[in-house]
Structure formats: structure tokens, C-alpha cells
Amino acid sequence: MTTRLYYDQPELLEFESVIEDVAGDSSRPGLILRESAFYPTSGGQVHDTGWVALGTGERLRVAEVADLEDGRVVHYLEAPVKVPAAGAAIRGHIDGERRRDHMQQHTGQHVLSAAFVELYRFPTVSFHMGEDYCSIDLATESLTAAQVMGAEKRANEIVFENRLVRIRYVKREEAEKLGLRKLPPEGRDELRLIEVADFDLSACGGTHVSATGQIGSILLRKTEKTRQGMRVEFVCGARAVHAARRDYALLSGAAGLYSTQMSDVPEMIRKGFDEAKTLRRQRDEALEQLAGVMAEAALSGRSGSGTPDGRSAGLSESQTTKTTGASRKIVVRTFADRDINFAKLFAQKVARAGVPVVALVASSMDPPGLVFAQSAGGACNMGALLKEALAAVGGRGGGSHDFAQGGVPAGCDLEQILQQAARTIESQTETL
Secondary structure, X not given: OOEEHHHOOOOOOEEEEEEEEEEEEOOEEEXXXXXXXXXXXXXXXOOOOEEEEEOOOOEEEEEEEEEOOOOOEEEEEOOXXXXXXXXXXXXXXXXXXXXXXXHHHHHHHHHHHHHHHHHHOOOEEEEEEOOOOEEEEEOOOOOOHHHHHHHHHHHHHHHHOOOEEEEXXXXXXXXXXXXXXXXXXXXXXXXXXXXXXXXXXXXXXXXOOOEHHHHOOEEEEEEEEOOOOEEEEEEEHHHHHHHHHHHHHHHHHHHHHHOOOHHHHHHHHHHHHHHHHHHHHHHHHHHHHHHHHHHHHHHOOOOOOOOOOOEOOOOOOEEEEEEOOOOOEEEEEEEOOOOHHHHHHHHHHHHOOOOOEEEEEEEOOOOOEEEEEEOOOOOOOHHHHHHHHXXXXXXXXXXXXXXXXXXXXXXXXXXXXXXXXXXXXXXXXXXX
């Protein structure tokens, strides 16, 4: 079993040891040391990184550290590398900036979790430390903005008071009487406790600062609903400074785009959303009116686009209107400059005009598609007609008796598909 030096000396960044064994393979070689100050990923905290220096002066990069089931710690090296033999003496060097960051985040988590318990009785059920932010999951169905601000304020009060953070070991029987914030599952007779003076007492195997002032600050960033309750994202210390600097740069850039003060950016964004909403509504109304005018023109035998033969001036767009023997019109229209949503709107306007009619409409804009519609209770089955048309070109879609819509592969001859559908309707009409 590896002797874990970080248990009692979390600030230790250099140490001497001996290689007891090697693990892994050539693509992921690992060293097992007699003792180590490298922290392995566990308890929500991610692993340390650093170097292992050999007596020859060679330095091997430690890229990952993990626990083995037998209690040993394996130090995975950055490949490719010539793995030293067991028995070699080494000197370990831990990435100090990464270690200090982890100590700030983990102790900050203890303080924040204790603040949520003290103020609102919301226990923490899990903790995660990521590369950019950390998070805790709270056992509560909801979390208000006021509660978030309250917990953040209380946690930072503990930070600014620079309370001592102490490590101690107790038997489980004694720990059960000490009022731990969270008692770990059965399995160990001796527990390692992290105590924030007169504020929090928790069993933990992670690395922590020696006084809360070293956390720097605790900044809550985001909350969201999860299956376990509510998730709170936060950053501490240097991460909080980096996050604030990044936020400032983004907000400053947005203010520059709006030519306004940073404090006015939220109002400018709200104003922009309102204007965009108004423009979308106006656009939708205009498109509906245009579709209605085009539908009327199509039913009267006009193109609705300035040419008497149904060809759009300057556009690859066509329209034909036929009358079958049953006094039912067939409107065939291909749009090159309108998407499938407008094609659908046009077809609906034609079908709801109050006369017996079938609308066979296509849009060649990406993605291309077909819309078949008829006046209510028409003799044809639009769903079956579309299914037949799509089967011939490998398209997909479907619909009901009076309306159907589908997509076709790019490059299909849409005009040919529509004209074939029109001929099918005409042949069906002749047999009625």
C-alpha cells in the first residue's frame, strides 16, 4: 500500500521515494511508488500532475494519478517513455499551481456546502471538480436567487475571517458522536477529518488549505435542476479572478458593440430581443399576406409573379394551373427563392380558398421538399400520392388524406415529380 504523504502535508510539492512496481503497458506506462505526495483522482477531486526525476537526471512527465483496488497509487507517465525498473530511487515534483488550485476549490466546497446547511438545511449529495469550474448537487427541489446570494455571502464571510483548517484522525465510533456534516459509508475504522474551525467538520481524503483565507474568494456562477436536486456551479481563488476577468472582457466587448456603458448592456439586449420579435411577427404577417395573394392569383390562372405564362421573371420558378374534367383545379408550383415553410403556407392558402382544388407545391431551397394539399374532403388521397412520389426518388415524409409533406434528396427534378403527381390525379379523375 502506498504511503500517502498528502494526507498530512497537503502543501508538500517535492518528495523522495522508490519505485516499487510498474503498471500498465507501453501506451500507458505507470509507476507505483513506495510513498507519494501525488493526489489520485477520488472524492470529486481530480488528480495532480508533475514530474518524476531519476538519479540519471531524466525527468518523466506524470500525466495522471489513480487509485488501485489494493490501496496502491499508480502514476501514469506521458508516453512514449522508457520505463525505469523497480527499485530505482526518484524525486517527485508536483505541479504547484495545479495543486494550490485544487486545494482552494476543495476547501471552498467544504465552506460552501456548510453554508447551505447552516442557512437553509440543504445537504450536499455530490461534488465535482472540473478544469474550469466546480459544482455541488444539493438535496433540494428549488433554489432561489436570494438563497444563492445568501450562501455565497456567508461562505465568503468564513473565508475573510481566515479560520484555521485542521486535519485530524478519529475512530469511526468517535466520529459518529462529533456531528459530521456527512458521515461516510461503513468500511473504515479510522476516518480523516477536515475541520474548518467552529464551522464545518467533514470526513475527506482530499488536499486542503491550512486557513480559509487561502481560498481567496468563492463565486457562485450558475444553478440548474438535476435528478438529484439543484446543481450549483462555483469557482474559488484564482479561478474566481480569471472568471471575473473573462466576464469583464466579454461585457466590455458587448458594450463597445452597442456604444454604451457596460451597465446598460442588459437593457440594450432586451431592447434588441423585443425589436427582433416585432420584426419576426411583421415578417410572418407579410409572408402570410404574400402567400394569400399568390394563392388567389394561382386560382385565377395568373402567375402572381409578373408573367402571363406562369414563369417568374428572372427566377427559376414555375407555376401551372389546370382544370380537370370534374371542375377541380390543380395548382402546380415550384419555388426557388422560398423555403419549404412558405411552400406549405402557399399550399394551405390554395386548399382553403373554398373551391375544389389540389395544390402540388415544391421548394428547391436547401433542404428541398414537397407539399401536397387539397380542399377538405377531396377525392384524392394526398398522403398516398406523396408516398408514391417520394418512393420514386428515395425521399421521406407522410401525411393525411388532405395534407402531406416530405423531403427529397438534393438534385431531384422537382418539376418532373410535381407534373407526374398531377398526371396521376388527372388519370384518377378520368376513372371516377
